[in-house]
Amino acid sequence: MDQKIPYKIYLEESELPRAWYNVRADMKVKPAPLLHPGTGKPMTAAELEGVFCRELVRQELDEDTAYVEIPQEIRDFYKMYRPSPLVRAYCLEEKLQTPAKIYYKFEGNNTSGSHKLNSAIAQAYYAKQQGLKGVTTETGAGQWGTALSMACAYLGLDCQVYMVKCSYEQKPFRREVMRTYGAKVTPSPSDTTSVGRKILSEFPGTTGSLGCAISEAVEAAGGQEGYRYVLGSVLNQVLLHQSVIGLETKAALDKYGIRPDVIIGCAGGGSNLGGLIAPFMGEKLRGEADYRIVAVEPASCPSFTRGRFAYDFCDTGMVCPLAKMYTLGSSFIPSANHAGGLRFHGMSSTLSQLYHDGLMEAVSVDQTKVFEAAEYFARVEGILPAPESSHAIRAAIDEAVACKEAGRGETIVFGLTGTGYFDMVAYEKFHDGQMTDYVPTDEELAASFARLPKVPE
Numbered sequence: 001m002d003q004k005i006p007y008k009i010y011l012e013e014s015e016l017p018r019a020w021y022n023v024r025a026d027m028k029v030k031p032a033p034l035l036h037p038g039t040g041k042p043m044t045a046a047e048l049e050g051v052f053c054r055e056l057v058r059q060e061l062d063e064d065t066a067y068v069e070i071p072q073e074i075r076d077f078y079k080m081y082r083p084s085p086l087v088r089a090y091c092l093e094e095k096l097q098t099p100a101k102i103y104y105k106f107e108g109n110n111t112s113g114s115h116k117l118n119s120a121i122a123q124a125y126y127a128k129q130q131g132l133k134g135v136t137t138e139t140g141a142g143q144w145g146t147a148l149s150m151a152c153a154y155l156g157l158d159c160q161v162y163m164v165k166c167s168y169e170q171k172p173f174r175r176e177v178m179r180t181y182g183a184k185v186t187p188s189p190s191d192t193t194s195v196g197r198k199i200l201s202e203f204p205g206t207t208g209s210l211g212c213a214i215s216e217a218v219e220a221a222g223g224q225e226g227y228r229y230v231l232g233s234v235l236n237q238v239l240l241h242q243s244v245i246g247l248e249t250k251a252a253l254d255k256y257g258i259r260p261d262v263i264i265g266c267a268g269g270g271s272n273l274g275g276l277i278a279p280f281m282g283e284k285l286r287g288e289a290d291y292r293i294v295a296v297e298p299a300s301c302p303s304f305t306r307g308r309f310a311y312d313f314c315d316t317g318m319v320c321p322l323a324k325m326y327t328l329g330s331s332f333i334p335s336a337n338h339a340g341g342l343r344f345h346g347m348s349s350t351l352s353q354l355y356h357d358g359l360m361e362a363v364s365v366d367q368t369k370v371f372e373a374a375e376y377f378a379r380v381e382g383i384l385p386a387p388e389s390s391h392a393i394r395a396a397i398d399e400a401v402a403c404k405e406a407g408r409g410e411t412i413v414f415g416l417t418g419t420g421y422f423d424m425v426a427y428e429k430f431h432d433g434q435m436t437d438y439v440p441t442d443e444e445l446a447a448s449f450a451r452l453p454k455v456p457e
């Protein structure tokens with residue numbers, strides 16, 4: 001039986017999904033609404049349209065429509081790098097001597113090196129449709145900024161990226177790729193915005209955080225005619241676009257009648273995981289099937305496993321709407337670990353609600369253990385994974401080893417979100433034995449929780 005399943009399950013171009021799937025449509029308890037930071041009332045579409053593109057606001061607020069048609073232009077762009085392969089990790093199974101069957105959905109087959117392009121092209125498309133001149137955004141590790149630069153270059157939009165300073169300094173080639181695609185890249189916090197100047201005076205020498213960069217990008221969009229702000233994760237609209245990952249995964253598995261037992265993904269803001277699990281979670285919510293779903297996060301930024309489920313700011317400057325999510329507090333600045341894409345203090349409100357309702361699990365893993373798994377995987381499966389993705393690899397290997405010990409032949413699917421070619425400084429630190437496993441103390445977290453906004457229930 002196994003013999004018939006190829007190393008790579010490819011879908012035909014014609015099998016590329018025609019619609020994204022909105023998991024909120026099947027949730028009995030919907031994620032809590034975004035609140036206005038000033039009034040504490042739910043954000044209206046009109047208010048959100050001051051910051052985001054019109055159609056994206058519509059998608060953000062729509063919790064009833066299950067399937068949203070993917071515009072033809074976006075599907076055509078997707079065809080340059082999709083459908084992405086679902087790989088049966090035969091070599092890894094063999095090496096681990098596990099009875100588990102391991103599959104991974106590989107999203108690193110494009111220049112951005114990650115799944116981020118799936119939403120970047122959608123967001124740029126709607127900005128263009130609205131007649132905007134350009135967009136502003138933040139980037140942590142650089143994948144989102146790269147993806148957005150690519151999408152903007154394709155559609156002829158201006159792209160301004162605020163890049164978290166430690167990442168800007170550690171990954172000069174990332175910055176150069178973005179400039180190749182015509183983006184303007186500014187290290188954050190910067191003195192080009194008032195919120196950046198305020199953060200710099202409060203925390204001199206800070207290496208920045210996603211929360212700071214978001215504040216700066218939002219301010220920059222507001223200050224320029226014909227610009228809006230776009231975000232690469234966390235928001236419902238991003239999870240919607242990323243559902244293309246899960247829909248393809250499910251279609252590929254269905255071709256061979258494979259039913260996963262466990263689905264694993266790394267979680268930063270939750271977009272790749274939300275996308276990967278979307279159709280499976282839909283089945284679970286409708287009572288049609290059951291799956292174990294596991295989010296993997298860094299022990300240095302453990303939103304799910306040690307955070308509070310509360311309303312919080314999405315940014316450090318406290319200019320963005322409040323979201324109800326698992327959060328470490330918007331004043332929490334994680335240590336300068338190497339999984340830049342997982343350093344956000346909060347988590348998608350949709351995934352937060354699902355986690356709160358017991359529909360998924362979460363684990364946190366130490367950085368050196370993640371790099372051990374990354375290196376092992378690179379040697380066995382050939383692909384040099386991104387540090388973010390390697391969190392999922394770590395958990396998948398641990399699960400496969402547990403299967404071996406228990407003699408359990410379950411089917412594991414995990415998301416391999418991207419490649420790590422721009423993360424060689426991190427790999428170097430690991431190889432030189434200089435990598436640390438910084439884990440925040442309870443006191444540090446308590447200090448940050450104490451600054452959570454007071455929102456009446």
Ligand SMILES: *Cc1c(COP(=O)(O)O)cnc(C)c1O
Nearest residue numbers: 233268269270271272341388418
């Ligand atoms: C951004 C990123 C992540 C984490 O972001 P999510 O929104 O949680 O998916 C994971 N892997 C890679 C390669 C990334 O670029």
